[in-house]
Amino acid sequence: MQSRLAKSLYLGLAALSFGAVASVSTTASAKSKAYVVSNTTMTSDPTTRNVALTGSNAIYTKPGTAAGARVVASKYTAGNLANSKNSAYYFRAYRIVKTNRGSIYYKVVSMSGQYRGYIYGGKTANEYAGGVQAANTMTDAKLPATTTATFANPGTKNVTWAAPKYAQYKSTKMVKSTVPYAKDTLKITKAATKTREGWLYYYVEDAQNPNVNGWIYADALKIADANTIDAKDGITLNFVDKATGSAISSKVVAMPKGTTNSVTNYQAIQLANANIPAGYTYSLMGSSSTVAKGGSIVVYLIKNPTKLMNMTAKVYNADAPADAQTVLTSAWNSTANQDALKKDDFFSPTEGAIVKGTDIDAHLAKANLKEFVVKTVPTADNLGSVAYQFKLETPVDTVASSKTTTSIFYSATKGTVKASVNNGAFVPDAK
Template sequence: MNMKLYKSLFISVAALGLFAAAGFSNAQSAGAKSKKVRVTRNYAASAKGTDRNVVPTGQYAIYTKPGTVKGARLVASKTTLSDLANSQSSKDYFRAYRVAKTNKGSYYAKVVSFDYQHRGWIYVGKTNPDSDWASVGYGLKQAQTTKQAAMPDTQTVQLTNPGVINSLWDAPYRSQYRAKKVLVDTTPYGGEDFTVTKSVEMTREETPYYYIVNDNDPSIRGWIYAGAVIEQVPTPTVNNDKIVYAKIIDADSGLVVADQTLTNTRTDLTNAPAFVATELGNGAADEAKLGAYAPGYTYKTLSAADKSANYSAIAGATYGGTVTVKARLASNSQPLDTIKDANLISK
């Protein structure tokens, strides 16, 4: 064989081998690259924040990156997350705020705990959770941090301890991620009426909260711990056209022994003095219901002056007014003036 031809063939075969080897190497690199897990989308969750309150299931851990991506480091183990899932404290809820998708079609949610102690990525399946957080699964499930509660019997309330301890919040404390105070110091509103418009209870702690609105300034509003307000029972409307207030005084001690509200329900008595006389008598004799209002008391042993004063008070009774009469215990059989006279005579 011609030496030149031999060399030419040798060089061609060697070159072909190198080309084939290079092609095989490139094919291997492309194959390895195609198998590598990488994030293809990473975006902020668009659903409203209250829909993105979640708790971990304990089936998947939280990582610094989506868990199958190279370089992901453990943030919270499955054991830790299982404990947080069963927590009775609202600080251990999570808020999901970003979503990532890998080239393998897996979705991950980035979450942060309400107390800021745990933050990272957790696997949530092959379906985009941002389309329906109520259906999120695998590593997370949706949480309802509060539940509806009964309204108080009286919706008008006042602050029991105005100041900085019980502030007004834009959401019940720790019912939402980054719940904040809308009114730090309630001191200026002590003694003012607020109206309760909503009532909830924390799901985990069962702590009650009211949403209150200031009656004088509706811009002063927010959530407050229910124990920081007291219900204001409205004063019932009284029809003074049919009422006389009566006080019975012990003639010896001067103490009030009966304080009564007399209500005229009779149709045959239209005048207040006649009505009071049927209830208390004429102030000089044991008539009507004196004994029912002041058991053991009598007019009989009163001095003439006290009897006369009683008679005048009853005769001058008016609806809506107060009648004050004196009486003495029946056991004190001797009129007070007689005792005084006897003492004077003995001297």
């Protein structure tokens, strides 16, 4: 009996000792975690709080060294966002947190609203370091020679914004449609490019309707020609395709300096070569005689050779899974898709021709390449396929050249396609 009692006392003491050790261990672990000593809202001008990630630190639900902090964007993802060419992955800092260790954390949110959390920002408040750095989302550009314009294609697609989309957090549209203002005269007062994409934007002011004032994509404007000359005050050049005899275009040009009543054949040739339409090369003049002021002359041109545009498809969004680019490249280079591009004469422009981004958009839609889904491997349950949905981002203007490659950007979304779900349509993965 005494032996049993002693054994019970020994086991009880052992259990008690173990519990005490465990308790001490847990407390020590908790004490090793940092804790917040101050948490304040940033009150400086919001536009001065735009930041870019550096890729050196992850984003967490709490300051990274605090107990219970969970990863919002890993260091690997942060690296991709830092190198992104998409303004959606700039961030806005709006709170400063200081821990008992003297570390500064910023609470940030991506311009798209997709990522939100805390990231290490160095040791000094309001001096970005560590995982973030100050960012200029827009870069000043030169104003055009002519600052008077109208809306090129009035509608709902390209409207004015308080700031270009994603250049500032929660930027808003000034108007939903430019149709009611189709005949308004606009004055361009500022010019800037989106730093990451390089897209040009103008700030326009509408004297008739000031509510329209805002930033707009440059190609959405029709800028007045400051060099418009009355036909009676210059020479009209009538450009004609030498091979077909078809009219190409006409342009009135000013009289050369030092001339008043007429231009020589040599001067007319110089004027013609200085004003040749894109995609053509000078051949000869329709006449060798002098041209009187207010007169016209035919200029024969040769159409430059055509060639299929060098284009490559690229994934635009930095948060896309690593294999998205491989899937997109394979789909883009497929025989079916390349044949569709080759059959459309639009994609075989003359060398040196200007190719409008809006036209690229329209013709890719015609080829079913504006938005498409690519199935990859079977799903884990073998009831469908893992798939990607690719959506075309707004193309920019380019110049047709055999020496350059035009990048066509797509946003990529991973998901599945199952006959039994959503009528067999693409379903994005839950985030």
